[in-house]
Amino acid sequence: MIVFNILLICMLPFGAMCYFNMTAYRQMPPLYILDDYDMCLDNIKQSSYCLVLGQIVPNETSSLWNQISNFSAVTKRHFRHDYIYFGVCLNPCKKLLHPFSPFRKDMLYAGKIHDNELVDYFTDINKRESDNRIVYDKIINTCINYKFNKQYDLQVRSFVQYCVQNNEPNKFDGLENTFMSLLGMLILLVLFSSYYDRKLKQIEPLNMQGYDFYKCPLQTRNETILTSFSLFRNYFRLVVPSRGELARDFRFLETFRFFAIIMVIFAHALLILKAVPTLNTEYAERTFYKLESNIFINGSVIVQIFLVMSSFLLCVNFQKSMALNKPGISEWFKLIIYRYLRLAPSLGFVIFLNASILPRLQDGPFWRHVSEPEYILCRETWWTNLLFINNFTLRKSCLHQTWYIAADFQLYIIASAILIIIARYPYTKKLIFGIAIIISFLSLGLVTYYQELDAVHQETPDSYRYLFWTNGDTIYKGYAPFYTNFGGFVFGTISGFIYLKYKTEGLNLKEKKTKINLILFASLPLPFLLLLSGEIFYQIEFPRPSIWVSLYAALFRNVWALICCSFVLLMSFKAGSILYKFSSMKVFVPLGRLSFQVYLIHLNVIRCLGGCVRQPVYVNNLIVTMYILASIAISFMVAFFLYLLFELPLTNIINSAIKSGESSKPKNIKTMHGSNKEETTET
Structure with a gap:
């Protein structure tokens, strides 16, 4: 990696070289x-x-x-x-x-x-x-x-x-009618639940009839279930930070989630923009000559931060709640089921939306071009998404961005099995993690070498112009499978053990605060330098298969995951001074909690904004910035309602079901799934 970065520095003067003869360019057909x-x-x-x-x-x-x-x-x-x-x-x-x-x-x-x-x-x-x-x-x-x-x-x-x-029939089909009926029932449930919750508040003593009533848990299970869809109560569940030591220590993770999802939207907005008609197509082409564009062109690795956070929290919550109980296979299956129930309903709702009313949300000459793949594939291959195997069928699946959710779920199954084995046989921990680290590097390197893939997924102007990745072997075989993302989960899990070890020992970084802060701030450019290093593969065409290309591929994603782990660990111990204080601001708590819904819905928003143009549009930096900001703002607004009306209500019902069966579960297993918001951070 050092050699590649030295080469990168040598190439810095050439990164932005782009001389278009616009007279000749305009002679070509648009x-x-x-x-x-x-x-x-x-x-x-x-x-x-x-x-x-x-x-x-x-x-x-x-x-x-x-x-x-x-x-x-x-x-x-x-x-x-x-x-x-x-x-x-x-x-x-x-x-x-x-x-x-x-x-x-x-x-x-x-x-x-x-x-x-x-x-x-x-x-x-x-x-x-x-x-x-x-x-x-x-x-x-x-x-x-x-x-x-x-x-x-x-x-x-x-x-x-x-x-x-112009004379096409505009009737709703059976699936569309079913979705609209479901939406109507959901609205009625929200209205009833909100009304019932308000009535419960009114029968309380006057000093309890303030907003604090909605922040307190209800007395009975029936009341809890009947108020699951209450807008008032769910709003406060969204905005009020969780209490407890772990929740305070990890509040910065919500900020990480927020900024990570912003970068995802940024990258995907630019991706979809290449698929809609633009008047000055040279704008996009010139972008690929700018060195700084590699931050987004090679930014697909950014999602590793989600894998790191997911595995880190899984490890910490598992060790806090289950490890001492010597869990076995039955507990492993319960963990998988609870994780599935955490992810699948929201995913299913968006699939249902895409398979039913998505084509009706806009129109225009290119609208079917940008919406029909989702509409058709969500009707035909929805089951691959709900079984979380769509990262292996990415070319013919809807909601392309959910490859990550499938990979995360598969890695969650593996990581939870590893944690259970370590809990039962602690002496195997070093051996297991040693093997896991070797697999993390070997899997990427060997897949890249034997499949003759690029070292990193190279985004090009044409790569997603047709709403699927053309010549996309690198993304299909080297980017989306769980085994090429193993490193993020492994290093995140190890970081969880490191955190617990030093937290138990009462590690205090105050004595080395200045030195650690200097190291932390000095390290901030490292992620950007790593992303910029991908420019080498735009400048030089390496032969494939190549040991050097495979070595870079093995290092690139795993080094990024290690950098993410380093920041997560340092921030967990309140290092970073101003950076830590900023990341722990309460304003980021609801924004971070909305990130899952934003991740699911943002591509629909981007499609609706870009897919309705009638004629090729002129684009420049200001227009693209406004387009991205609109995509971010609308995605969060839609996610806000999806979170309040769908995700939180179902989570409340599932958690109530978990609590009702606690007598047959190991103690505190509910904290693994966010049912106890007072003590834990969601994984």
């Missing part, structure tokens, strides 16, 4: 050529608007084609400019071709695109368009080529992705 969507479909007559993916036919005799080919060959930093999206209104197209002879039409027709990966994907996603492709393929391709050949002296092969008709 990536998006769209007819007016609303004017087309507002027609009184029956009308259709089709989104068509075009591929320019190679023509070595054309100087323009050679320019397009040479520019597109820089695939790590440029779009493929031979792939163009057309929005075609069919009525004017038919009118244009009406006087043409069959021979002339045949001369203009260039056939279908030759990219099997894209054709197979969109054929699978847009199944209901098979008839439109048969009927309109030749008409649309001929029409496009008449105009395109006239302007650029080139031909285009095409593939009809989908067509929208």
